[in-house]
Amino acid sequence: YDVILTMDREGRVTAINTEAEEVLGYPVEKLMGHGYLEYLSDAEKKKAAEALRRGLQGEKIRFLELALSRPDGPPVILSLTGTRLYGEGEDAALVIARDVTEARKMELELQERNLLLEEANRRLRELDNLKTELVGIVGHELRSPLTVIYSYSAALKDHWDKMEEKRKLECVDHMLRECNRLNRMVENVLDLSRIESDRLFLHRQPGDLVALLKDVAREMSVTTGSRPIRLVTSVDRMDMKADWDKIKQVVINLLDNAFHFSPPEAEVTVTGDVQDGKAVVRVKDKGPGIPLEHRDRLFDKFTQSKTSGMERGLGLGLYIVRTFVEAHDGEVWLEDEEDQGAVVAFSLPV
Template identity: 25%
Template sequence: MPDPQTILFESEAGFQALFQYATVGIVVIDREGLIQLANPCIEKTFGYKNQELIGQPVEILIPEALRKKHVKHVEGYFANPKVRSMGYGLNLFARRKDGIQFPVEISLGHYEFYGEQLAVAFVTNIIERIKTEEQARQSEKEYHFIFEGIQESFMLQQIIKDKNEHIVDLLFLEINPATEHILQKGRNEIIGHFRSEFLGPLDDTLIKIISRVEKGEHVRHQQYIDTIGRWFDRSFYSLKPGQLITLSTDITQHKLDEEALRKSQSALESEAAALEKKVIERTFELTEALEREKELSELKSRFLSIASHEFRTPLSTILSSTSLIDKYNKEEQEENRKKHTTRIKSAVKNLTDILDDFLSLDKLEQGKVKASTEIINLYELSAEIIEELNCLLKTGQVIYLSFNGNRNIVQDKKILRNVLLNLLSNAIKYSGEQKSIYLSVEIENNLASIKVKDEGIGIPENEQKNMFGKFYRANNATNIQGTGLGLNIVKRYVELLNGDITFVSKENEGTTFTVSFPAWADYNRMGG
């Protein structure tokens, strides 16, 4: 069994690791409300350095309008300390060093240290969660609007079978207002009840249609329902085994008109075509809404998977290297310390690159990035970026630059720089040692064309159509660090330049990206 000193040392080390690497902000204050400890997450969240926080009133992290009131809350908490959530059910806000306010969640705890009462606040920035929840609410609202507004009757039903697997009835699972109107019953009177209660037993024709749908067919059928006394044009399909979706359009009047105008064949055909188009359009609207929900769910899953992997790997590297550095405390072990310090720096850079991608995408999607023009020496910019990237080159890698045409253009320098950096960085990352990378620039007739060619792993042909999607990574690149956002961001940047980006690629042979855009941009259009 370890001796007490070893246990104490390991406990303190564990606490320090938890305190330093926690992804939630931690602040410790005394009875006077003065900050005694603050972890790195607090420094990053609020924009302060540690020495700027220690000894300061905790109100420095609170909006000015709430500071006086908060002092009394601190006094009240120390009078009756207990573990609890702060401001449950309320919107809490904190204040950064630069004055920006943002929403937070706060949990409070307390402990005694050498006879002194201390309070611990766990602070979480929830602005991204609020944005995500708002987007989900908006998507749900749009789907509900479409679902409730369509004029066709929508029925989602469970297929009921007997012990011999014969279809005997349907059970209502979901309906829309149009169905309530047809059945003259409220939603609560229909859902959970059998179809036979309202429309009678299933006939042979409907049973055959359901059997076809179970085999994957999409069946359309016109039917007269005796219990209602009306004709319906019905579409039957299924999105899930054991369930039946029915879209029904009341065509009673159409049938009456068909009988009365049997001799007007051209008018009848026109009416039928219009009706068919309407049914298809309405079916498409509902299907599109369901697909949008599915796409949002898949996008969220890809984001969580990539974010989890890309953050966990560098964090694990930082944690393990930090632990190992402590063991290399002798002068002759300097090389070992440098090796792990380099690993930590590399991991931090990876995290920074990931966050930069997320921030760039957010700004682009919110329309916060605008192109502005200036005169640029494109040759000098290209050479400067190549020199900057030389430190990233693998053993034997070389970047070659070729330039043809007028060196000066009028465009957005910052956007062009981001595009070149991203494409060249990808070429380095996805190419092996001893491979060449080619950057060629050509300007002719007010059209600038930039090509970045590598001899890397290439993109599988069956995945090339997805490469500009968000969070998408080809199967042969999953073991290489990246978020799957780079090409999506580049495409958005190029579109801001009123340009276009294409590529050709062959697996295991390399990829060539081509970016084309106006060399002399329109000042009025781009705000220059």
């Protein structure tokens, strides 16, 4: 129903249709003779009073929306059209009010759904751009290890009988090194896929971070292309709940990064400590350090080394480190002095 009423110059209701009771929630007898302002919130009173003043001056008011309090529930939103009535008596105004509460509610829901659709479309565009970028980078970066593997395989096949045993082992070592590199690339791409598709779930289990550091250091130290690893911990154990597969990948990626930047036979140092109630792990290399202009994007995806003489990668390792650590409510940061090596550190709550 529409509410139809007349008001005098003071805003008092002088006549009103009986259907108004169903819309407004008040008996029509209570509305008669009362100023309509008392049923409005403070924020709406000024707007309504100004509209009444303009209407009594002869201006036609169209589609003015006001929220009027109901005694039995939330406010009702009214769309008002008003005009001045001319007669022999005092000035009066005719007001027709339509309940648009449900319409505004539906509009709000539609806006929220549109925002969700826009966000979904934006996300799809991001994933499409990511796919295009990833295919280009992977296609380019896979050529390098595959070329090395192919070259050494062909050399072994064609010159097996002429090669010394030492040279054969060197060829195999190079092939194994590139196979490990390929495996790390594949693991990082799979991790990126899980992250970008919001399928990153943590399976937390009790465990000891010190024991994990020892295991990873031992495994990585015998990997072809590795560097000597020195592990220093100030405590015997660091017990916590974590997804240990992901934390292991964090440490592997940090060591792999340190190997890339360290000269051959240079030692990589891993330290474990408890500071301010957090487990803190630092991985220090003896490379050239991180240039100032590259530090801001160090943990972004597809950030690759521009350092001369260093092998490139997919640029995903440190991005995955940051994502996995932050998923555990931890932090990751760089401690660096250019030309003196880099220290990449992360912390986890214990």
